[in-house]
Amino acid sequence: MRITGACHCGAIKIEGEADPAAVGICHCTDCQTGTGSAFRVSVPVAGKDFKMTGTPTNYLKTTADSGRPRVQAFCGQCGSPIYSTTPGEGQQAAYIVRVGILHQRDQLAPKKQNWFRSARAWVTGLDAIHKNEKQG
Amino acid sequence: MRIDGGCHCGFITYQGEADPTKTVICHCTDCQTLSGSAFRTVVPVAGASFRMLSGKPTIYVKTGESGNQREQAFCPRCGSPIYSTAPGDGAKDYFIRAGTIHQRDQFVPKVQIWARSKQHWLKELAATREIEQQ
Numbered sequence: 570m571r572i573t574g575a576c577h578c579g580a581i582k583i584e585g586e587a588d589p590a591a592v593g594i595c596h597c598t599d600c601q602t603g604t605g606s607a608f609r610v611s612v613p614v615a616g617k618d619f620k621m622t623g624t625p626t627n628y629l630k631t632t633a634d635s636g637r638p639r640v641q642a643f644c645g646q647c648g649s650p651i652y653s654t655t656p657g658e659g660q661q662a663a664y665i666v667r668v669g670i671l672h673q674r675d676q677l678a679p680k681k682q683n684w685f686r687s688a689r690a691w692v693t694g695l696d697a698i699h700k701n702e703k704q705g
Numbered sequence: 706m707r708i709d710g711g712c713h714c715g716f717i718t719y720q721g722e723a724d725p726t727k728t729v730i731c732h733c734t735d736c737q738t739l740s741g742s743a744f745r746t747v748v749p750v751a752g753a754s755f756r757m758l759s760g761k762p763t764i765y766v767k768t769g770e771s772g773n774q775r776e777q778a779f780c781p782r783c784g785s786p787i788y789s790t791a792p793g794d795g796a797k798d799y800f801i802r803a804g805t806i807h808q809r810d811q812f813v814p815k816v817q818i819w820a821r822s823k824q825h826w827l828k829e830l831a832a833t834r835e836i837e838q839q
Contacts, residue, residue: 575738576738577735577738577739577765577767578765594830594833595839597839599713601804601809602712602713602785602804602805603713603783603784603785603804604740604741604742604786604802604804605740605745605746605785605786605787605802605803605804605805606740606742606743606744606745606746606802606803606804607742607744607746607803607804608742608743609741609742610741610742610743611741626781626782626784628713628714628782628783628784630713630783632713634838641783641784643779643783643784644784645763645781646763646765647739647765647767647777648739648763648765648777648779648780648784648786649738649739649741650740650741650784651741667741667742668741668742668743669737669738669739669740669741669742669743670738670741674737674824675824675825678824678825678826678829679826679833680833680834681833681834681835681836682830682833682834682835682836683836683838683839684836684837684838684839685835685836685837686837686838688835689809689810689813690810690813691813691814692830693830693831694831695730695817695827695828695830696828698730698814698815698816698817699815699816699817700816700817700820700823701816701817701818701819701820702819702820702821703818703819703821704818704819705816705818
């Protein structure tokens with residue numbers, strides 16, 4: 570399906586094609602720190618379909634268990650995470666786009682949870698946590 | 706309890722005092738975009754106990770639905786969100802992003818705010834296939 574998205578301040582806009590069946594949660598500790606939250610939600614977009622306006626800040630993360638470096642791109646003005654990809658010049662083969670910045674995120678439900686061994690113990694019990702429809 | 710933490714690249718480190726029973730999930734759409742995820746997890750730290758030990762975050766000022774302005778602080782080098790707070794000087798709280806706290810295992814959310822914009826699939830996480838690595 571066609572996806573479009575932007576960071577919070579609007580400096581960076583992206584578009585591309587993504588398969589809703591390929592949406593994944595990542596519970597790794599790097600993603601917990603990089604989002605400041607409990608996990609990340611991402612979907613791959615093929616490089617040939619990926620278009621972007623604006624220039625993100627790139628952070629080269631080298632702490633993966635695999636030893637492989639990854640570029641983590643975020644907006645330098647508002648901090649919104651945009652994607653991760655392989656290091657290198659020019660268009661890359663794929664961009665793992667952060668679902669929270671996509672306009673169609675309601676249609677992008679995760680189908681798998683990676684690195685579940687470091688998942689926060691409470692994430693599967695959210696229904697038991699008190700809910701306020703707005704701010705409590 | 707005493708907490709310490711920092712961004713992913715190590716440029717920013719901080720410490721403070723936080724009450725784990727004050728841990729909150731925020732499902733607002735601003736938090737979805739600014740985290741790139743489904744929600745944020747935060748805990749307040751009183752300004753009197755909060756100390757930045759190293760680094761200087763970039764500040765992005767966001768205007769909420771209420772019209773109030775909030776400073777959103779993140780690491781300029783790795784992008785990790787660090788806290789939000791009120792603009793200006795004076796006594797104020799820092800809402801620390803729990804994913805950056807070293808003691809985050811002990812910060813279990815007690816309340817979920819802005820549940821009206823909660824991602825619908827979150828209630829089915831227990832049924833979503835789990836993979837121990839990737």
